[in-house]
Each structure stands twice: as C-alpha cells, then as structure tokens.
Amino acid sequence: MSVVEQLTAELGILVDTDPVVLDQARADHSGHASPGTPLAVVHAETVAHVQAVLRIATATRTPVVVRGAGTGLAGAANGGDGEIVLSTRRMTAIHEIRADDLLAVVEPGILNADLNDALAEHGLWWAPDPASRAISTVGGNIATGAGGLLCAKYGVVRDAVLGLDLVLADGRLLHLGHRSVKGVTGLDLTSLVIGSEGTLGVVVGATLKLRRLVEGITCTVTATFPDVRSAAAASAAVTASGIQPAIMELMDAGSLAAVAALLDLPLPAAGSAQLTIQTDGPASVVEATTIAAILESHDGVTLVSHDREEGEKLLAIRRAMHPAMSALGTTLIEDVSVPRSAMPAMFDEIARIEQKYGMAIPTVAHAGDGNLHPNFIFEGAEPPAEVWAAADELFRAAIALGGTLTGEHGIGTLKSRWLADELGDDQWELQRRITQVFDPLGILNPGKVFTPRA
Amino acid sequence: MSVVEQLTAELGILVDTDPVVLDQARADHSGHASPGTPLAVVHAETVAHVQAVLRIATATRTPVVVRGAGTGLAGAANGGDGEIVLSTRRMTAIHEIRADDLLAVVEPGILNADLNDALAEHGLWWAPDPASRAISTVGGNIATGAGGLLCAKYGVVRDAVLGLDLVLADGRLLHLGHRSVKGVTGLDLTSLVIGSEGTLGVVVGATLKLRRLVEGITCTVTATFPDVRSAAAASAAVTASGIQPAIMELMDAGSLAAVAALLDLPLPAAGSAQLTIQTDGPASVVEATTIAAILESHDGVTLVSHDREEGEKLLAIRRAMHPAMSALGTTLIEDVSVPRSAMPAMFDEIARIEQKYGMAIPTVAHAGDGNLHPNFIFEGAEPPAEVWAAADELFRAAIALGGTLTGEHGIGTLKSRWLADELGDDQWELQRRITQVFDPLGILNPGKVFTPRA
Known part of the structure; x- marks a missing residue:
C-alpha cells in the first residue's frame, strides 16, 4: 500500500488529497511556496489521529510537516513533494480554564483570538498577541515562539506556557512541563519545544499561563516626527524614563504613506515618522501624560486619548500595515531584532541599504523591544536576487549590532x-x-x- | 602524569588539594555530603581556565562537578571520589550594565546580592531572589533555575536570562541566546541550560534581563490565622481577587514556634499560622488595604505597615526560618510545588503524613505561587529511612495534585x-x-x- 493508502485505511476521510487543499498547503503567509506538492493533508481531530499519522510516517520514512492555520511568515509549515501535511487546525478544544490557578489547557488548533474571547468571559487573557492573532493558532504561536505588540510589557509565548503535550516522531506521547507556577524537574523541554518550528514533535496540547485582564483606562499617545531617527530616539527616551508602555509601535515614512494610500487618509509630510504608544494599568493616565511630554521634547507633535475605542482607531493605522504592503506588490516581511539602544543605528543601516540597492524598504518596529519589520516589495511570487542580497546585508547588520535574524517569525525555509x-x-x-x-x-x-x- | 599533575602543570596554584577545601567541596547546604573526596578543587578565574580544565577532563575521562558558592539544597554541586570540582566562585566580574537595554553581562561567580548592590546604583535590579541571595552565586541560581519570594509577580531565573556563554565538556565555548528582548533563532538552548544542574556544560558568562527598581511605597500586611488551612484559603482568596502581591509567604504553626524560640519572641497560639504579604508599585497602598480586608474576612488578625523598614522587620520572622530549623537539628528542606488551588489539599497531605509517621514537618510556603518547603528535622548527618519514606509520600502527593517534586531547588543527588x-x-x-x-x-x-x- 502507498503511504496515502495506509493513511486512508486508518484515518478515512480525514486524509485529504483535494488538489486545491494540497496546493494551499504548499504556502504560508510569507508568500513563499514549496516547489512541490504534498502527498496529502491529514486533518487530525484527536491526539490519537496525530499518533496514527506519525506511526505510519515512521514506518514508511515519510516526512511530516505540521501545520496550523498556515499564517507563518518563514515557510516552516509549507508542504512539498513526498510529504504528509499534518494539520492540527481542527483540534480546537478548550479542556480547562482555571481562574484560581491562572491556567488554561487547550488544543493547538484554536485561534489565539477565539481563545482570548473565551478567556475574557472569565476576566482572563493569554498575553501573546502576534499581529496575526485573529487568524493564527495557539499551536502555531508555540511552534514559532511568537511575539507581538505587547511583548515588552507582557512577554512572548515562551513566558506564557507552563507545559506541552508532545507527540514524538514515532508516535509516542510525552507530557512536558508543569501545572504549577514553579518547577525545575529535569531539563526544560517545554522551552526547548517552543519555537522549534515542527522539528522536535507535534504539539497536541498546551497548558497556558494566563493573566487577569488589566483593569483601568487604556491611554493612547500618537506622535509625528520629522524623520525616523528622531522617532527612534524618542522611543528610546520613553524606555529610558522607566515607564513601561503596553504597546510602542514605530512607523517610518514609507509605511505611513502606504497606509495612507490604502485607508484614503491625508498624506503625511514627506519623510515623517510616527509613534503610537498605549499605556494601561493603575498609572496609565499619568504615564501617558509623561510620555507625551517626552515625545514633545523630541520634536514630536502629539495627540493623547483616554478613550479605548478612539485608541483602537489610532492603532488601526499600524494594524493596516500588512494589507497596505500587500496592495503594493508581493511582500517579504523581515523580522530583525536588536538591543533597544541599537534601534537608531539599525534604521541608519536600513537607509544605507535602501540607497545602495535603490529600493524602498518600508519599516515598522515594535519600538519597545527593538524588533523591526522591514518590508521588501516586489513583482511575482519569489523574491528576486537583489531583494535577497539586500536582506542578506540587513541580517548581517542586525547581527553586527548585537541583534538577531528573527525576533518572532522564525527560521523556516526562508x-x-x-x-x-x-x-x-x-x-x-x-x-x-x-x-x-x-x-x-x-x-x-x-x-x-x-x-x-x- | 596523574590528572592532578596535569591540572597543576597547566593551572598552577589554582589547583587546590588542601584537605579542608576538598572536604568542604563534598557537601552543599542540603547537609548531604558525598561519601568520597574529590581529587582537587580548581579555582577558575577566567574562561580559559574553565576550558583548560575541561580539555584535561575530556582527555583523561575525569568527571567534573561545577560549583559556585555551594549553597545548593539538592547535592548537585557535591564532589566525590575521582572527581574534579571546578569552582567558578572567583569569576565575579560585571562586564556590562546597560540601563538603556535593561541588561547586564556578568561572570557566574558573582553573588546575587553583590550584583544587585551594583545594579541598584543604576536604578536597576535582577529579579530572581532565592532566600540564599546574600550567599548564592548568579551561576548557581542559573544552574538550579532558582526561584525565591518574589516569583509570582516578578518571575524566576528562566524569565530573567537573555543569553549564556557555555563551555562544553570538550572545552569548546558556545554563545547561546541573544542581547535583544526577542529572538527565536533556532532552538532555545539558553532555557535548556537553565536548571540543568551542571549536566550540559559550564556557564562562564550570562546576559541577564534586568528590571528598573520599583518606585513607590512597599506595604506589608501580616495576618495570624487559627490554623494553616484557613491561612492557605486566605492566600488563595488574595490570588483570586486579582491583586498580585510582590511577596506572599505562609508559615505554619511549627515554623512559627521554631522562629519564636530562635528570636525569643512570644509564642503564638497553638496551631496558629501566619501570612506575610508585601505589595509594591503605584497601587501598593490600595492593594494592601484590600488584602487586609480579604484576610480579615477569612478570620485573619491583621497588621498593616506602610513603612519599608518596619515591613522588613515583619518579614524577618519568615527569613529566620532556616536558622530556626537548623537550631532544632539537621534539616532536609523539601520543595514541592503545586497549582495554587491545591495548596490547602497539600497542607492536608502534610498533616496526614505527620500523623502517619509521628513526626513534625514544619512548613513554609511561597503562597503566591504554590511552592511549599516542608522541613524534616533529624539527628545525625543523613536523613534516616523513615524521613525518606515520609518524603516519598510527600512527593507522590504533590505529583498526584498536579504538582512537582521540586519548585526551585532542583534534583541533584537527593x-x-x-x-x-x-x-x-x-x-x-x-x-x-x-x-x-x-x-x-x-x-x-x-x-x-x-x-x-x-
């Protein structure tokens, strides 16, 4: 029997060979697609289904690509020739929500936003908030070690997982980690699996560390600056003040222009950059006032709102970045991260690379934690050679500044x-x-x- | 040449075979000592010294026990027959303190308290605060994945390390992790090494994630309860209220009596238990008032202080626990951790085990995170069989309640x-x-x- 026949004999209609489905499983949201086509997509609904797939894969030496919602940005979940794509997207159960222990036990296929809707009814939330949270799964967030907008204050995925259930390549099931807040029994395999991008096993369950919803007023401060370097310096000054904003997002001129075009807003002054900052918690109003003063002393023209809905509207400009880029062409979203103090220098490097290669690289940054997303725009499906050459310089510059290739998207194939x-x-x-x-x-x-x- | 001769040929007077020093290296603060005596203690002062020791150890297949200040509580740093004890205690340099990037780069031998004294001058601190912080090294804190009193609010060691320099068994030096806040490049070996108790390599440098010193008033609330179960229930009610205290320590009757005897304080009422809670940050005063009301509604008799020094005096009763136990005999400090909601049940289990074995097990708990330290007191150097039998039941009870063998001390030999x-x-x-x-x-x-x- 072929691999697909063996899978079908055991799993029946969960084994999907519809050409449209197979084609979708070749690509993720990076735009990059595998050159080949997978054998099948298996829509696992239980832990036993996952184990069955892996036992067959082991017996037949067939490669397995684990996939959630396919919203990755590094090609890690793309299926190719001769591979089984194992989807955990249908495993969406919430087994437990414990307000007293501040934990939830969930299956990997649940969307981050759906989980948080369920948690909100208990006054709780799971802090990791990748920009994709409405469409990405908790399992995918774990597989990539995802970050997001709130990380400087509320942490990344690694800070928000107590334990994982992992199916190994041979189908055995392991329970990693703890339900208790503390635990140092043996090696920390939970942390090792977070961000391992499908190379160590299949996450079939997660015990998540929750927070209580933050009470009080959420304040939003936006500020426009004459250039990106002064915006970066102003954000560094906010960090240096000791105030920890919940969100601090920076957009450069190219980003602002693209979003203005998409949303039909008035064009900002040429070269100008913007910071959007939110504060929350008991001191949020005082913090917002102090932050506005800091930004103004760095030539920022500020706007302060104490209204959560108005704040969301201000933040919508930042959230429109990805569609704004897609409207311009195919996008390669990069993801370098540097120590916060190196952010102005990293923006200088981006400007240098733009000049050298004669290309625009619109960039947004999670300015509170030094994570930059420079965007390369091009025609066609795959980045041309000069884009990769420019990206190569970008990576080397980030590493030379004490930074890293990838703050939150992962390595994948790209x-x-x-x-x-x-x-x-x-x-x-x-x-x-x-x-x-x-x-x-x-x-x-x-x-x-x-x-x-x- | 013998191993010691080879070490001495390369490292000279750093190689210590003083019988007193060798004998000290057999034991840590658990009281447990290795039955044998190590070959030598090498007092490494540089990374190159560590690499030299490991190259000789590899060439001669000689076991290496890494040791900091020897304050461990699980016997992981005890040296025995035929073993080299490699001490990093003299590697105390602080290479960098960066207030803008909230990081410090340090050597492993620096004491936690000495580091924090240096950081305080910059308005910074490294949050992990094991009870041993005045006498334990940062390297030891990392090797055990240490916790402490402030963990529920401010995290454990794993939450406070960005990167590690690790010398492998063969002497090669690796740089793990990042200087940036975010980073998902490959597998998270930094987290894997934290808590690995000297089994993966020798930590010779650490890039630590810092916090700014918390401003505002630190408030202290103590409350006395008629029994330990009501104290545990009251602490659970505080957690359930959504307030996150900085510290929430519980002492049972046996602990209070022992400390009262040591400090010459009036004896508390028979069976009574105590909570000591600290709040900090912008809402500390309001939080302390709310907490006091919660404790009173659980039959607690409360005392509230807004004075930091008075608060330290109240907390001194808790901090006197270890000397109070030592005054009673040799002590085996246990370290189970359970989900917070299971704390009252865990105290019931301890009471059951006390009855069954006819022994007192004075217990303190980091009540904010469910980490309990039951103390076994005995005569002589090694725990007698009935102590291990009782400890065995304790461990099984903790695991059955969804907990773990060790919240913060590690596995070691014990x-x-x-x-x-x-x-x-x-x-x-x-x-x-x-x-x-x-x-x-x-x-x-x-x-x-x-x-x-x-």
Whole structure:
C-alpha cells in the first residue's frame, strides 16, 4: 500500500488529497511556496489521529510537516513533494480554564483570538498577541515562539506556557512541563519545544499561563516626527524614563504613506515618522501624560486619548500595515531584532541599504523591544536576487549590532541559509543533533531550519 | 602524569588539594555530603581556565562537578571520589550594565546580592531572589533555575536570562541566546541550560534581563490565622481577587514556634499560622488595604505597615526560618510545588503524613505561587529511612495534585531516584540522551539528576 493508502485505511476521510487543499498547503503567509506538492493533508481531530499519522510516517520514512492555520511568515509549515501535511487546525478544544490557578489547557488548533474571547468571559487573557492573532493558532504561536505588540510589557509565548503535550516522531506521547507556577524537574523541554518550528514533535496540547485582564483606562499617545531617527530616539527616551508602555509601535515614512494610500487618509509630510504608544494599568493616565511630554521634547507633535475605542482607531493605522504592503506588490516581511539602544543605528543601516540597492524598504518596529519589520516589495511570487542580497546585508547588520535574524517569525525555509551565521557552526551542529534525539529518522520538517549549507 | 599533575602543570596554584577545601567541596547546604573526596578543587578565574580544565577532563575521562558558592539544597554541586570540582566562585566580574537595554553581562561567580548592590546604583535590579541571595552565586541560581519570594509577580531565573556563554565538556565555548528582548533563532538552548544542574556544560558568562527598581511605597500586611488551612484559603482568596502581591509567604504553626524560640519572641497560639504579604508599585497602598480586608474576612488578625523598614522587620520572622530549623537539628528542606488551588489539599497531605509517621514537618510556603518547603528535622548527618519514606509520600502527593517534586531547588543527588516518577520513563530517557549530545563521554556531573534507577 502507498503511504496515502495506509493513511486512508486508518484515518478515512480525514486524509485529504483535494488538489486545491494540497496546493494551499504548499504556502504560508510569507508568500513563499514549496516547489512541490504534498502527498496529502491529514486533518487530525484527536491526539490519537496525530499518533496514527506519525506511526505510519515512521514506518514508511515519510516526512511530516505540521501545520496550523498556515499564517507563518518563514515557510516552516509549507508542504512539498513526498510529504504528509499534518494539520492540527481542527483540534480546537478548550479542556480547562482555571481562574484560581491562572491556567488554561487547550488544543493547538484554536485561534489565539477565539481563545482570548473565551478567556475574557472569565476576566482572563493569554498575553501573546502576534499581529496575526485573529487568524493564527495557539499551536502555531508555540511552534514559532511568537511575539507581538505587547511583548515588552507582557512577554512572548515562551513566558506564557507552563507545559506541552508532545507527540514524538514515532508516535509516542510525552507530557512536558508543569501545572504549577514553579518547577525545575529535569531539563526544560517545554522551552526547548517552543519555537522549534515542527522539528522536535507535534504539539497536541498546551497548558497556558494566563493573566487577569488589566483593569483601568487604556491611554493612547500618537506622535509625528520629522524623520525616523528622531522617532527612534524618542522611543528610546520613553524606555529610558522607566515607564513601561503596553504597546510602542514605530512607523517610518514609507509605511505611513502606504497606509495612507490604502485607508484614503491625508498624506503625511514627506519623510515623517510616527509613534503610537498605549499605556494601561493603575498609572496609565499619568504615564501617558509623561510620555507625551517626552515625545514633545523630541520634536514630536502629539495627540493623547483616554478613550479605548478612539485608541483602537489610532492603532488601526499600524494594524493596516500588512494589507497596505500587500496592495503594493508581493511582500517579504523581515523580522530583525536588536538591543533597544541599537534601534537608531539599525534604521541608519536600513537607509544605507535602501540607497545602495535603490529600493524602498518600508519599516515598522515594535519600538519597545527593538524588533523591526522591514518590508521588501516586489513583482511575482519569489523574491528576486537583489531583494535577497539586500536582506542578506540587513541580517548581517542586525547581527553586527548585537541583534538577531528573527525576533518572532522564525527560521523556516526562508532564513535557514543564515542560521549558522548567527549560531556559529558548533552550536548549529549541536542543535541539529538535539533534533536527532527527538527524531532519529529525520522525518519531522526536513529541509526546514537546519538545512546543511551548500 | 596523574590528572592532578596535569591540572597543576597547566593551572598552577589554582589547583587546590588542601584537605579542608576538598572536604568542604563534598557537601552543599542540603547537609548531604558525598561519601568520597574529590581529587582537587580548581579555582577558575577566567574562561580559559574553565576550558583548560575541561580539555584535561575530556582527555583523561575525569568527571567534573561545577560549583559556585555551594549553597545548593539538592547535592548537585557535591564532589566525590575521582572527581574534579571546578569552582567558578572567583569569576565575579560585571562586564556590562546597560540601563538603556535593561541588561547586564556578568561572570557566574558573582553573588546575587553583590550584583544587585551594583545594579541598584543604576536604578536597576535582577529579579530572581532565592532566600540564599546574600550567599548564592548568579551561576548557581542559573544552574538550579532558582526561584525565591518574589516569583509570582516578578518571575524566576528562566524569565530573567537573555543569553549564556557555555563551555562544553570538550572545552569548546558556545554563545547561546541573544542581547535583544526577542529572538527565536533556532532552538532555545539558553532555557535548556537553565536548571540543568551542571549536566550540559559550564556557564562562564550570562546576559541577564534586568528590571528598573520599583518606585513607590512597599506595604506589608501580616495576618495570624487559627490554623494553616484557613491561612492557605486566605492566600488563595488574595490570588483570586486579582491583586498580585510582590511577596506572599505562609508559615505554619511549627515554623512559627521554631522562629519564636530562635528570636525569643512570644509564642503564638497553638496551631496558629501566619501570612506575610508585601505589595509594591503605584497601587501598593490600595492593594494592601484590600488584602487586609480579604484576610480579615477569612478570620485573619491583621497588621498593616506602610513603612519599608518596619515591613522588613515583619518579614524577618519568615527569613529566620532556616536558622530556626537548623537550631532544632539537621534539616532536609523539601520543595514541592503545586497549582495554587491545591495548596490547602497539600497542607492536608502534610498533616496526614505527620500523623502517619509521628513526626513534625514544619512548613513554609511561597503562597503566591504554590511552592511549599516542608522541613524534616533529624539527628545525625543523613536523613534516616523513615524521613525518606515520609518524603516519598510527600512527593507522590504533590505529583498526584498536579504538582512537582521540586519548585526551585532542583534534583541533584537527593531527588534523582524520583525523577522518572514525574517525567515518565520515555521523557527521562529522552532527557538523558540530550545530555549525551552535550557531553558524549558522560563526564559532567555523573550520578546527579539522571541516575539510572536500581
């Protein structure tokens, strides 16, 4: 029997070979698509389904690509020739919500926003908030170690997971981590699996660390600056003041112009940049006032709102960034992260690269944590060589400034060729050997993350 | 040449074979001592010294036990027959303190309290605060994944490290992690090394994530309750209220009596228990008032102070717990952790075990995070069989309640026989194989943590 026949014999209609579905499973939201087409997409609905797929995959040495909602930005969940795409998107159950223990036990396919809607009824939330939260799954957030807008104050996925249920390549189920706040029993495999992009196993359950909804007024401050460097310096001054905003987003001139075009807003002055900052919690009003004063002392023209709905409208300009880029052409969204103090220097590097390559690189940044998203726009499906050349300079500049290739999107297929540049060859090899402990046959997402260099 | 001769040829007077020093290196603060005596203690002063020791250890297949200040409570840093004890206690440099990036780069031998004294001059602190902070090293805190009193609000060591420099068993140096707030490049080996108790490599440098000192008034609330169960229920009610205290410590009757005897205080009413709670930050005064009302509604007799020094005096009763226990005999400090809602049930289990074995088990708890420290008191150097039998029941009870063997002290030698009970055999074996990737010859802390079961 072929692999698909074996899968179908065991899992019936969960095994999907509809050409449209197979084609969709080739790509994620990075725009990048696998050159080939997977054998099948299996829509697992239970842990037992996942185990069955992996037992067949192990017996037949068939590669498995785990996939949630397919909203990744590094190509890690793209399925190709000869591969089984194992979707956990239908595993959406919430098994437990415990307000007293501030935890929830969920399946991986639930959307981040759906989970948070359910938690809100209990006065709770799960803090990780990638920009994709309305459409991305908790399992995908865990697989990539996702970040988002609120991270500087409220942490990333790694700070918000207590335990994971993991199916290994051979189908065995492990329970990693704890239900208690503290726990140091053995090695921290929960943290190791977070951000491992489908290379160590399949996350089939997660015990999440929750927060209580923040009470009080959410204040929003926006400020327009004559140029991006002064906006970056102003955001650094806010950080240096000791105030911790919930959100601090920076948009450069190219980003503002693209969003203005999309939303039919008046065009901002040429070269101008913007900060959008939110404060929350018991001191939010005082903090917003202090922040506005800091921004004004850095030549910012400010607007302060104490109204949550009006604040959301101001933030909508930032949230429109991705559609605004897509309206201009195919987009490669980059994701470098640097120490906060290096943000102005990183913007200088981006300006230098724009000049050198004669291309615009509209950039937004999570300014509170030094995570920048420079956008490359091009025609056609795949980035042309000069885009990759410019991106290569961008990565090297970030690493030289003490930063990293990827703050929150991951390595996937798109950045695997730079991974050893950041890790060093010794660490790259050590990490690859760790994946072999989990997956001795190398059937979990082969060719992703740890691609041997040519 | 013998191993000691080789070490001495390369490292000279750093190689210490003074019998007093060797004897001290056999034990940590758990009271437990290795039956044998190590070959030598090497007082490394540089990364190169650490690498030299490990190259000789690899060439000669000699076991290496890494040691900081020796304040561990699980025997993980105890040196025995045929072993090199590699001390990083003299590596105390602070290479960098960056208020703008909220990070510090330090060597592992610096004491937690000394680091925090230096950081305070910059308005900064490193949040992990094990009770041993005045005498324990940052490297030791990292090796154990230490917790402390402030964890529910401010996190544990794992939440406060950005990157680590690690010397592998063969002497190679790796740089793990990032300087940026976000970073998902490859596997998170930084988190894997935290809490690995000397089994993966030697931490020779750490990039720490700092916080700004919390401004405002620190308020302290103490409350006395008729019994420990009502104190536990009151602490759960505080957690359920949504207020996050900085510190919430619970002491049972046996603990209070022992401290009263040590400090010459009036004896509390028989059976009574106490909560000591601190609030900080902009809402601290309001929070303290609300907390006092909650405690009173749970039959607590409260005392509220807005004075930091008076608060420290109230907390001194809790901080005197360890000396109070030592005054009674040799102490085995246990460290189970359970979901917060299970704390009253865990106290019931402790009462049951006390009755069954006819022994007192004075217990304090970090009530904000469900981490309990039951104390076994005995005569002589090693716990007698009935203490281990009672501890065994304690561990099984904690695991049955959804908890863990160890919240913050680690496995070391003292708990290795229970490790597979919690992890399961499959995960235990997987973890052991991961240690083999780092240390293929098995020379790093052999016989600790992953001891094969008899």
